[in-house]
Amino acid sequence: MTYQQLLVEVKNNILYITINRPQKLNALNREVLAEIAHAIASAQTDKQVQAILLTGAGEKAFVAGADISEFQSYTLEEGKQLAKDGHDNVFNAIENSSKPVIAAINGFALGGGLELAMACHIRIASDNAKLGLPEVTLGLIPGYGGTQRLAQLVGKGLAFEMIFTADMITAEKAHQIGLVNHVVALSDLQAKAEEILEKIKQRAxxxxxxxxxxxxxxxxxxxxxxxxxxxxxxxxxxxxxxxxxxxxxxxxxxxxxxxx
CATH class of the missing domain: 1.10.12 (Lyase 2-enoyl-coa Hydratase; Chain  A, domain 2)
Known part of the structure; x- marks a missing residue:
């Protein structure tokens, strides 16, 4: 597959997946989701790939959310199908990947972007990152596993607060509550991810x-x-x-x- 919205390469047995829509703050649209689904599925049978690093292009955003313009006019059934397809093909596929997946969060991780990061096995954030689930400000709730994974990671009380208020939190706060594993300077983000991945590659x-x-x-x-x-x-x-x-x-x- 030739990717239009992603930069994909394998280096030193690590699959690098970079969402490449910096002008849109790497927002998730149908094409991005389809390409992520394909990249993750292909990695499962690629013997060159031992682990996966997922990030966003540029310094402003990992993924600033979903592309709202695509689903603004959806009906009830279309909304359910949108969520189901995302769960099955992307978010659950990442969580259940047989190859460890690390999210390198370089800036905003909001809505579907935070849900994407939470589906990964390990999360590392740059110190300028902002994280949140603002869906209730749109008359929605998180639809890509956010209500479930956030509560699993930080507990029900904090999950309710983040979802109810729609507030963004800093990377340091995310680290304090267990939402991310590490916080580093933006310039050190990839190096920290690669440091962990190099250890992982040495394991069975x-x-x-x-x-x-x-x-x-x-x-x-x-x-x-x-x-x-x-x-x-x-x-x-x-x-x-x-x-x-x-x-x-x-x-x-x-x-x-x-x-x-």
Missing amino acids: PLALASAIKAVNAGFNPKTNGYQTEIDEFGNCFQTNDFKEGTSAFLEKRKANFSGS
Whole structure:
């Protein structure tokens, strides 16, 4: 696929996905969402890709929200379909990605932009970032998982406050409440993400995928998280990476994982 709204490249086994609409503050429209869906899906079977870094072009915004002009006239059914397609193809796909996904939040992450960041496994924010869910000012609520993931990350009380007031919070406040993992200077944002990704790349790929599945299961009311952990723990025993990891530990050497 030739991407029109994204910059996509693989370097050192990291897939870099940059939403490239800086003139629109990287707002999400149907084309952007379709391209993100394709990039994330393709990464799952690309053996070159061990982890994913998602960010926005420019210094002003990660994603400043959804492109409101596209859905202003939607009906009830069209609105439901919009949310369902986003959940299935983009936001849940990121959350359930077998390859770890880090969001590098470079500026505004509002509405669908914050929801996109929350779907990622780890969030790093630049110190100029502003985060929020302003949907109630438009007569809407967050529709891409925001009501669920925000409460999971910061608790119900803070989630209600952020959604009810529609206020933006600073990167430092987001760090204090557990919404982001790290806050760094804008000039250090990519380097910090890459520092974490380099560590991740040294770990066993199949074990990382199992960990993602097990952690996510704990937040799925239809799934027994503990049973998923038991199953995934057991699955690790039949991998070559388990044999390599334990052998390397006993032999006091660095493991060389193959992802098999």
